[in-house]
Amino acid sequence: MNHSDPSSRRGFLKAGAAVGAALCASPVAGNAVAAPQQPEASVGITAMDLPVIARTRTLGTGRYAMEVSALGFGVMGMSYNRGPHPDRKALIALLRQAAERGVTLFDTAQVYGPLVNEELAGEALYPYRDRVSVTTKFGHRIVGGKYLEGQLDSSPENIRRVADESLRRLRVEAIDLFYQHRLDPAVPIEDVAGTVGELIRAGKVKRFGLCEVGAQTIRRAHAVQPLTAVQSEYHLMWREPEKEVLPVLAELGIGFVPYSPLNRGFLGGAINEHTRFDSGNDNRAMLPRFTPEAIRANLAVVEALNTFGRTRGATSAQLALAWLMAKQPWIVPIPGTTKLAHLDENLRVAELSLSQKEVRELESAVAKIRIVGDRYPAAQQRQVEGQ
Template sequence: MNEKISSNRRNFLKTSTTISAAACAPVAFGATAATQQILPTATNAALDLPVITQRRTLGTGASRMELSALGFGVMGMNYNRGPHPDRKAMIALLHQAAERGVTLFDTAQVYGPLINEELAGEALQPYRNKVSVTTKFGHRIVDGKYMNGELDSRPETIRRMAEESLKRLRVDAIDLFYQHRADPAVPIEEVAGAVKDLIQQGKVKRFGLCEVSAQTIRRAHAVQPVTAVQSEYHLMWREQEKEVFPVLEELGIGFVPYSPLNRGFLGGAINEYTRFDSGNDNRATLPRFTSEAIRANLAVVEVLNAFGRTRGATSGQVALAWMMAKAPWIVPIPGTTKLAHLDENLRAANLQLTSGEIRELEEAVSKIQIVGDRYPAAQQRQVES
């Protein structure tokens, strides 16, 4: 396994310049034109480019979802992650992800707001019969503007937002519709009932929840089966293992970790001198991304680097491989704006960790005191515990 990963990384370095140029070439819109810009599967194989073939299932029964073992978070392509390449380059990169076997793409109405859904809809329209695009409702958006901190999961709002998301995503039915944050003003049973109605109408295929407690999951699932729960989860934040994971396993619900690399931190490219001051990067507001917190928490990255060094893997690959080894119903959704990082993430699926290696890694990280909360107080209040 180590020799295979090392070989893959050497081959990647040989071909990355050529492929980056192809992926970021101007893309003409429309299914036919877009396909012409994509490296065909045969070319991917000939160049030894990473293609993810492993599959996983979220949920059970009629609500199940069969997907690639690794998904793609679209958010950072034009929202909350600083300066980004132009739209055509991001569309080309999403095409590359789809061509490399990724079948799960995640967005939300509040990302932008709305512009991230539009990007995902335009880019993935040529693949709409091959990939699943998931989105989220629940934040109050008025005339295209996010009413900061305000939630709205009233049934009438859910119905309206579903109709609007269908248009932006350019699909006939939303593959998985998450409630983005629990709305204390609306019982979860009403939320689940509203989504159930949309499923019966054929406008939504499946129901999901984000950042909710085990109790909320049970109550929602009793009304409409929940396919997946989405939450932050990585080696620096494992709270869901205590109460949420047992319920997910009991009820047959999948788990989709967002920020599986802790917003890029575990990839190793961030240090105490990194500045998030573009006006479009929420890390500037997060306690865990102050200079002091970064300096202290880099000890985690050092552990990952040391672990990966003898296995031919990067710190980010180790973090993703650990997560995928935790349970077969976990599908992480790392995002990126760079082809090199997409390649790196996909290769993480080739790193298979034993139970002993998982314990070794977790024990090493557990000795480090993580500095900084993951959200400011106002945002933390929207997260159920």
């Protein structure tokens, strides 16, 4: 991998800073990049020499299998929980640039914003609607366009309503993959699965998924409506899914989509104890793992990644993603970004393969480090442990 500054993201950011405003190329046909055009809705940024992802992976099996690019894109941080971001035109251009370069899996949710993240994905990806898959989620209580913090609603009537509204915001005829965002203890998972199954038969949804659930919940849901994928946090600093979730997914033939694969940007190496998350739109300000003390202690993980990557021409972010992709062929990470330089960095992971020996060596180096801080405050942690 030929990067001028392989041990950090600075080289990519310098390259990105040199990029001017300009074009959004025309859609990819197969693996070939078509000649740049200027479609009516196109605004944006000049492409760097970005690689094209030609490799694909399959989430799920049988009738509900879903073939997607080996690396997806998490749209959330473009408008929710990640601080300041560029204007809407720049975000649209970046999403289209990802689609141009072969990314076919884009992830959003009703609660992101709320609502506006789906609208952004819908507008940006409308020209690519026949080439990409956009996944979204239901399950939080939103009234009058406002999220009622901590309140869940996976009642059948709400699932149906959210599906109809998400279809309009995403500008699609059917939702490619519809996840329950958090387990609702008031609604049996069998009722949730049955309702999504009805939406599938009605042609409004194509596939069913769950987020942050345990093995027994997965089994119960899958018995009613086969699951295509489960989405949970998973990265070198949080490996809990390996205990029960990944084994049951392997047994049942269900795919896995790790969100926050870079631990909310931390594993990219650009965050330190002096970083402030005070924009009013950054949930890291309330996460125990992002206090100055925790950051200072956990930077040892980034240092281990940089040491490992220095002789391999890879950044800490690239190694973190490559490690995930080496774990199983049915794992598809969904890193997000608002920067073209970081998109370039992420896409180049397709050029990097870790051997099983390297995977074990990397895991051994990180295992020697004590991770400081919980990933969520207690109230949010109860939602992901409620299965």
